[in-house]
Amino acid sequence: MPLPAGVYRADQVGSLLRPKDLLAARDEAAEGKITAAQLRELEDKYIADVVQKQQAVGLRAVTDGEFRRRWFHVDFLKHLSGIEQRGAMQSTNISIGGTMPPRLVVVDKIGHPAPIQVDDFHFLESHITDKSSVTTKVCIPSPTMIHFRNSRETIDEAAYPTLEPFFEDLARVFQEELDDLYKAGCRFVQLDDTNLAYLCDPKMRAEAEQRHGDANVLTRQYAALINAAISKRPKDMTIGIHLCRGNHRSQWFAQGGYGPVAEVLFKELDVDVYFLEYDDARSGDFSPLRHLPPHKIVVLGVLTSKKAALDDRAQIISRLREAATFCPKGLDQLCLSHQCGFSSTSEGNDLSEEEQWEKLRLEVDIAKEVWGDDLSV
Numbered sequence: 001m002p003l004p005a006g007v008y009r010a011d012q013v014g015s016l017l018r019p020k021d022l023l024a025a026r027d028e029a030a031e032g033k034i035t036a037a038q039l040r041e042l043e044d045k046y047i048a049d050v051v052q053k054q055q056a057v058g059l060r061a062v063t064d065g066e067f068r069r070r071w072f073h074v075d076f077l078k079h080l081s082g083i084e085q086r087g088a089m090q091s092t093n094i095s096i097g098g099t100m101p102p103r104l105v106v107v108d109k110i111g112h113p114a115p116i117q118v119d120d121f122h123f124l125e126s127h128i129t130d131k132s133s134v135t136t137k138v139c140i141p142s143p144t145m146i147h148f149r150n151s152r153e154t155i156d157e158a159a160y161p162t163l164e165p166f167f168e169d170l171a172r173v174f175q176e177e178l179d180d181l182y183k184a185g186c187r188f189v190q191l192d193d194t195n196l197a198y199l200c201d202p203k204m205r206a207e208a209e210q211r212h213g214d215a216n217v218l219t220r221q222y223a224a225l226i227n228a229a230i231s232k233r234p235k236d237m238t239i240g241i242h243l244c245r246g247n248h249r250s251q252w253f254a255q256g257g258y259g260p261v262a263e264v265l266f267k268e269l270d271v272d273v274y275f276l277e278y279d280d281a282r283s284g285d286f287s288p289l290r291h292l293p294p295h296k297i298v299v300l301g302v303l304t305s306k307k308a309a310l311d312d313r314a315q316i317i318s319r320l321r322e323a324a325t326f327c328p329k330g331l332d333q334l335c336l337s338h339q340c341g342f343s344s345t346s347e348g349n350d351l352s353e354e355e356q357w358e359k360l361r362l363e364v365d366i367a368k369e370v371w372g373d374d375l376s377v
Contacts, residue, residue: 001332002377003297004238004272006135006188008060008335009375010367011299013242013275014139014190015072015341016054016065017348017356022046026070043068044123051127057357058364060375061137061188064124065343072192072344073141074102080173081111082159083146104146106155106166112173115180116140122184133376135188138181142193142241143170143229144222149195151211167221171228178233190240190275191230194254196222196261197243197277200284201254219261223268230270240299242275244340245282257284266291273297278323279304279339289326292333298323301339303363308351310362313369320370336367 003009022042029039047064054062069075078085085102117138125136147170152163160166181189196219198204205215212218230239243265245254258265258276265274266288277283278301292298302319303311320334327333342349342356351359367375 001329006238007273007297009371010364011061011335011337012059013341014063015343016050017343017353019046048127057360061135062128063137071101073145076116076140077104079116081113082106082108109159110169110173112176116177118180118184121186137188138186139190139192142191143174143225144193144195167225171225174229175232182234182237188238190242192242194244197245198254200256200258200260204254219264223264227270239271240273240275241271244277255282258288262288262291275299277301277339286323286326292327294328297333299335299337301337303338305338305340305342306349308355313366316366336363
């Protein structure tokens with residue numbers, strides 16, 4: 001079966017390890033030692049370089065590595081009006097170094113005063129040498145990221161006495177961003193969503209129910225929110241969603257198979273392709289793939305970005321073939337990737353840049369062995 005436009009047998013989630021100079025410059029900008037313009041100039045330099053490196057290892061879905069972000073979600077969501085950053089999240093899951101993500105609260109009606117990713121898309125697109133065979137991939141957080149970790153108390157009641165208009169506004173601002181991206185020429189957008197995966201973890205599911213009520217209802221509410229957010233996209237814009245159980249300095253935060261959300265995920269969510277974490281036992285077995293409709297694709301994250309060592313080629317191929325037995329059309333419905341990016345936060349996972357590129361080279365080699373040299377079919 002044909003793959004959706006912009007999806008490849010060897011694919012990627014999107015984030016890549018930041019160069020040390022760029023990390024230092026971001027800290028200097030935060031301290032007021034350099035200007036935002038100086039930081040962006042350095043970002044431009046390293047993004048231009050990483051675009052060429054992705055193409056050199058054989059990737060055909062190319063990103064900016066999220067080099068302009070400290071957090072995969074916050075650096076997008078903070079540009080929406082009505083949302084403020086206040087302190088840090090509280091969690092029973094303590095990350096390495098004690099780092100906690102910033103806490104975003106809704107203080108007024110949510111708005112989309114200006115395009116968020118368009119300038120970044122234009123810069124990325126301008127550095128792709130062969131646009132006929134390479135896709136410019138834009139990654140943005142899922143709209144659920146504003147709601148899941150928060151509670152009713154973090155959504156201003158004067159602005160939103162009830163939550164129905166809150167979800168309507170949230171969907172609308174994503175519609176507007178997707179429209180801006182489409183008009184700019186973007187044809188592939190990936191939504192990064194930890195929350196549907198977190199609802200597979202018994203402990204996190206119970207905590208979510210304390211904040212938001214029945215988890216089954218919440219799962220369907222999130223599917224409806226995402227569907228509304230992407231409902232106005234043109235037919236030639238491909239939408240993917242990536243589910244992740246946490247990825248900070250090689251640490252994970254949730255565990256549990258996809259069973260609790262599988263039917264809603266595959267049968268109700270109106271996306272074209274799923275990027276699913278499957279690099280170890282935390283993600284459960286492949287049986288939830290039996291719910292995959294015959295016209296949809298899963299990019300199977302059986303490789304790991306959390307460890308420096310190369311994955312075992314034979315084992316990866318074996319796992320791909322095992323997963324295929326649950327899909328209506330077998331291997332035709334699968335592609336290959338790592339379970340997540342290499343740097344969902346600016347600190348990155350515990351491996352070197354060269355180890356990262358070696359892992360990506362291996363991924364491309366494995367995909368060609370399984371599906372053939374043309375990774376677009």
